[in-house]
Amino acid sequence: EAGVTQFPSHSVIEKGQTVTLRCDPISGHDNLYWYRRVMGKEIKFLLHFVKESKQDESGMPNNRFLAERTGGTYSTLKVQPAELEDSGVYFCASSQEIVPGLHNEQFFGPGTRLTVL
Amino acid sequence: QKEVEQDPGPLSVPEGAIVSLNCTYSNSAFQYFMWYRQYSRKGPELLMYTYSSGNKEDGRFTAQVDKSSKYISLFIRDSQPSDSATYLCAMTRGRGNKLVFGAGTILRVKS
Numbered sequence A: 001e002a003g004v005t006q007f008p009s010h011s012v013i014e015k016g017q018t019v020t021l022r023c024d025p026i027s028g029h030d031n032l033y034w035y036r037r038v039m040g041k042e043i044k045f046l047l048h049f050v051k052e053s054k055q056d057e058s059g060m061p062n063n064r065f066l067a068e069r070t071g072g073t074y075s076t077l078k079v080q081p082a083e084l085e086d087s088g089v090y091f092c093a094s095s096q097e098i099v100p101g102l103h104n105e106q107f108f109g110p111g112t113r114l115t116v117l
Numbered sequence B: 001q002k003e004v005e006q007d008p009g010p011l012s013v014p015e016g017a018i019v020s021l022n023c024t025y026s027n028s029a030f031q032y033f034m035w036y037r038q039y040s041r042k043g044p045e046l047l048m049y050t051y052s053s054g055n056k057e058d059g060r061f062t063a064q065v066d067k068s069s070k071y072i073s074l075f076i077r078d079s080q081p082s083d084s085a086t087y088l089c090a091m092t093r094g095r096g097n098k099l100v101f102g103a104g105t106i107l108r109v110k111s
Helices: none
Strands: A005-007 A010-013 A019-024 A031-037 A044-050 A053-056 A065-069 A075-079 A088-095 A112-116 B004-006 B011-014 B019-025 B032-038 B045-051 B054-058 B061-066 B071-076 B085-092 B105-110
Touching: A005 A088, A010 A019, A019 A088, A019 A112, A031 A075, A044 A065, B004 B085, B011 B019, B019 B085, B019 B105, B032 B061, B045 B054, B045 B061, B045 B071, B071 B085
Parallel strands: A010 A112, B011 B105
Antiparallel strands: A005 A019, A019 A075, A031 A044, A031 A088, A044 A053, A065 A075, A088 A112, B004 B019, B019 B071, B032 B045, B032 B085, B054 B061, B061 B071, B085 B105
């Protein structure tokens, strides 16, 4: 079974440009999460999709970030315009439908390393 | 104040040593506690999870949760060079909810 995949693995852009990150979750996983780790800090939650709906977007830093999940499958995270402080590693995770009594493991992708110059 | 505190290390031990990693947290609403392992340039991978207080053992790994002290631990017995990685504690209020991570501890096991 293929794991969570993310594209690109690394992106270098200049301040003010736009970047779009893509995440393909494990097939059949309803839940999709975005997290990011900026230099020297802990991994922090950005938002959570259940199928195509945003369940929790409390971690989105500002309106320069836009996340979508087309048809409840893959997701994109767009940063427009990018700022220096957006540099970091962006992780995507997915999990199955929540079932009472069963642990709902989040499976992580390898991350996209974003560098804003 | 951070919700989850974790010493970033690095922690360097000889092969075969017992490793103790721990985290403290401030939010008493956390119910599920996890340890993730992350190798360089990879995503975090779930190692252990525990619901509420108690101990859980899986091979060389033991996870402990003390909710009264808001303290969780991971013990690694007979550590191996292949255990060298960053170990992240994470916790959540409920199934499907966002994970709150510690900063991660870098572990190096020397052969």
